[in-house]
Amino acid sequence: MRDILIRDISVVLWPAFLVGGIAEGLFFTVINPQELYLFGHPVTYSPLATYSIGFFAFWALCAASSWLTSYLLRSAEDVNRKPSVGDDETKAK
Amino acid sequence: MSDTAAPRRVIPIVEVVEDSLYEVRRKVYPRAVTGTFANWRWALVWFTQILYYGLCWMPWNGRQAVLFHLVERKFYIFGLVLWPQDVFFLAVLLIISAFSLFLFTAVAGRLWCGYACPQTVYTEIFLWVEKFFQGDRAQRMRRDTARWTAENATRRFAKYFTWAAISLWTGFTFVGYFSPMSELVDSVLTWHVGPWELFWILFYGGSTYMGAGVMREQVCKYMCPYARFQSVMFDADTLVITYDTERGEARGGRKKGLVTRDIAHATGMGDCVDCSICVQVCPTGIDIRNGLQYECIGCGACIDACDQVMEKMEYPKGLIRYSTQNALAKHWQLNDIVKHVIRPRILIYSALLVSVSLAFIWGLASKPELRVDVSRDRASLAREVEGGLVENVYRLHVMNVSETTRRYAISVSGLAGIDLLGERIIEVPATSAQSTTLRVRAPVDGKHGAQVIYFDVKSLAEERIKVHEKASFIQP
Ligand code: SF4
Ligand code: SF4
Numbered sequence: 001m002r003d004i005l006i007r008d009i010s011v012v013l014w015p016a017f018l019v020g021g022i023a024e025g026l027f028f029t030v031i032n033p034q035e036l037y038l039f040g041h042p043v044t045y046s047p048l049a050t051y052s053i054g055f056f057a058f059w060a061l062c063a064a065s066s067w068l069t070s071y072l073l074r075s076a077e078d079v080n081r082k083p084s085v086g087d088d089e090t091k092a093k
Numbered sequence: 094m095s096d097t098a099a100p101r102r103v104i105p106i107v108e109v110v111e112d113s114l115y116e117v118r119r120k121v122y123p124r125a126v127t128g129t130f131a132n133w134r135w136a137l138v139w140f141t142q143i144l145y146y147g148l149c150w151m152p153w154n155g156r157q158a159v160l161f162h163l164v165e166r167k168f169y170i171f172g173l174v175l176w177p178q179d180v181f182f183l184a185v186l187l188i189i190s191a192f193s194l195f196l197f198t199a200v201a202g203r204l205w206c207g208y209a210c211p212q213t214v215y216t217e218i219f220l221w222v223e224k225f226f227q228g229d230r231a232q233r234m235r236r237d238t239a240r241w242t243a244e245n246a247t248r249r250f251a252k253y254f255t256w257a258a259i260s261l262w263t264g265f266t267f268v269g270y271f272s273p274m275s276e277l278v279d280s281v282l283t284w285h286v287g288p289w290e291l292f293w294i295l296f297y298g299g300s301t302y303m304g305a306g307v308m309r310e311q312v313c314k315y316m317c318p319y320a321r322f323q324s325v326m327f328d329a330d331t332l333v334i335t336y337d338t339e340r341g342e343a344r345g346g347r348k349k350g351l352v353t354r355d356i357a358h359a360t361g362m363g364d365c366v367d368c369s370i371c372v373q374v375c376p377t378g379i380d381i382r383n384g385l386q387y388e389c390i391g392c393g394a395c396i397d398a399c400d401q402v403m404e405k406m407e408y409p410k411g412l413i414r415y416s417t418q419n420a421l422a423k424h425w426q427l428n429d430i431v432k433h434v435i436r437p438r439i440l441i442y443s444a445l446l447v448s449v450s451l452a453f454i455w456g457l458a459s460k461p462e463l464r465v466d467v468s469r470d471r472a473s474l475a476r477e478v479e480g481g482l483v484e485n486v487y488r489l490h491v492m493n494v495s496e497t498t499r500r501y502a503i504s505v506s507g508l509a510g511i512d513l514l515g516e517r518i519i520e521v522p523a524t525s526a527q528s529t530t531l532r533v534r535a536p537v538d539g540k541h542g543a544q545v546i547y548f549d550v551k552s553l554a555e556e557r558i559k560v561h562e563k564a565s566f567i568q569p
Pocket of ligand 2: 336341364365366367368369370371372382398399400402412413
């Protein structure tokens with residue numbers, strides 16, 4: 001399991017970082033952070049804070065998508081190895 | 094139950110091999126190297142870093158020369174000021190960089206990786222620090238496995254400390270490109286650095302430390318997208334770093350002086366003395382003698398190293414050298430290689446690069462010095478006022494893109510008897526914008542709905558700088 005965890009962290013977070021950065025650039029090129037509304041109220045954070053929070057939001061979203069991809073890509077072996085039904089049989093081998 | 098019951102079925106389960114997705118990393122201890130390519134690399138380290146650490150301190154027209162001002166949403170690059178409306182120029186700049194990279198790569202392989210990539214440059218600097226405190230490859234390997242002594246610990250700590258200081262300064266410089274250096278320095282001196290500024294200084298500094306100090310060649314091998322796709326720009330005429338297998342094999346150790354080159358050749362030996370120095374100097378830890386590999390960042394360290402060995406052996410240099418696949422296979426000389434630089438792939442990349450660059454220059458030359466946005470004030474409706482007039486309210490956003498403060502005259506036209514109330518002259522400082530609210534009145538003419546009117550904004554000093562902007566006037 002540890003391997004999968006490390007793989008997930010590196011192949012999920014890193015591409016998400018790159019794509020999140022591009023998304024951030026595109027988004028804030030066309031949208032002025034000072035013109036944003038949060039739950040109906042104008043955003044009052046400093047621009048730098050808005051940019052930063054925006055970046056992390058994009059990063060998180062991209063990471064979610066990457067993680068889902070990597071989750072669905074898991075091989076039958078990885079899925080079967082999960083201790084669940086038939087676990088004892090595996091051990092009885 | 095009965096003894097006819099089927100025996101419990103045993104499903105054979107294939108043993109799962111706990112196979113790590115990644116190979117276990119052997120720590121690479123690159124050995125320091127001197128020579129032509131090492132000199133080039135150091136020259137580029139100096140050049141790029143003087144540029145990077147220095148440019149953010151350079152003044153220009155009373156402001157920072159290069160500043161990607163996030164808060165003002167304006168990018169200053171010397172005399173060029175880019176507004177969000179100019180995103181086109183940024184996109185074209187990116188395309189130009191991409192095509193240059195394609196072109197360089199097709200001609201001479203991974204020049205970028207070997208000499209200019211920040212990952213390479215900072216690794217080079219960090220390796221120098223490492224060598225300064227902990228010695229060269231052999232010493233470092235010994236020290237890493239030796240027992241802890243006060244001396245070893247001090248050396249190690251001094252290295253970490255220097256790395257951290259360089260990283261911190263790098264992070265600080267980075268942030269200085271996005272928020273003005275003068276303010277940043279003030280905030281540091283008064284201990285009032287904004288939380289996000291501080292965060293990004295540490296974030297970028299931390300990345301530098303991790304990339305150049307800890308992860309090193311793994312960044313190139315596992316994280317860099319360019320390293321993965323550079324091969325599509327390669328062909329058999331691309332200059333790459335190659336080991337001349339024909340000349341080098343069969344490799345083998347020999348005693349200089351005892352075995353002359355002729356004797357070695359007569360006994361079937363090649364020129365490679367199998368000293369493995371080319372492997373020791375390689376920052377990615379590969380053996381170039383196994384052929385072209387994607388891990389090779391084209392740094393030329395192995396060329397320098399092998400040339401020194403060849404010199405000592407009194408053999409001709411260039412057992413490892415810049416060459417092309419075709420040149421090696423067909424025994425080409427230098428002029429054949431040069432002749433093959435011009436080929437369809439190169440011509441296409443060059444043509445694209447030239448046309449995009451021309452478009453960029455043309456765009457810059459025709460960049461307007463004045464921009465005006467007109468919008469109808471959404472808060473106030475068109476209304477009838479005294480004297481049989483209709484009033485509409487507009488917001489004019491006047492952007493002075495030039496480097497001088499300018500005064501502009503505003504007028505309106507398009508309907509009989511149309512006129513404006515209030516200020517008709519607006520002063521806008523250099524490279525900034527000013528908004529003004531204008532009330533426009535025209536006689537009621539019985540036609541309901543929107544009618545086209547025009548705003549004219551003209552520079553008072555220079556006739557040619559003017560904008561004719563359309564708007565709609567509502568008759569209720
Ligand atoms: S093989 Fe040679 S050129 Fe390639 S990375 Fe290693 S030392 Fe540099
Ligand atoms: S440095 Fe040159 S001689 Fe030494 S092992 Fe490498 S290729 Fe052979």
